[in-house]
Amino acid sequence: AASRPPLAGYLFVCPPEHFKSGRGFFAWPECPWFWSLDPSGISPLTPQTAQRFGFPEVKQRREVWGRRWDTSVYEGLRRLHAANGFDPDSQDIAKHLGFTLMEVAG
Structure with a gap:
């Protein structure tokens, strides 16, 4: 039996500001991502429908950790990148x- 080509699908992810609930506070949106068959994302697929179409399952993982250096370290990195011909x-x-790289759509 000939197999049919996979459907073209688009994965939409909430913009970062949807995860922020206040200064230093973050919340998980009700629907952080969804699959759609149209590039505009107007018609989201339910997780069950996306699975039936063979789209990969998106797994949720929350991990919070952070490190911060003094501002001078970041400025030094910017200068280093610029000195090596990169736009910081x-x-x-x-x-x-x-x-x-991730491309922000919309």
Whole structure:
């Protein structure tokens, strides 16, 4: 039996501000992500429908930890990146280091 090609789907993730509930406080939105068959995301799929179509399950993981350095460290990194030909306000250094980039839609 010939298999049909997989459906094109789009994963939509809430913008970061939807996770923030106040200064230093974060909350998990009711629907942090959803799959849709249309690129606009107007018609979200239920998790059950997305699973039937074969889209990967999105797993939720919450982990809170943080570290902070003195402001001078960040300024030093900006100068180091600029001295090496990278725009410190861009994703250039991340691209150069091979990190996976996320594109913000909308």
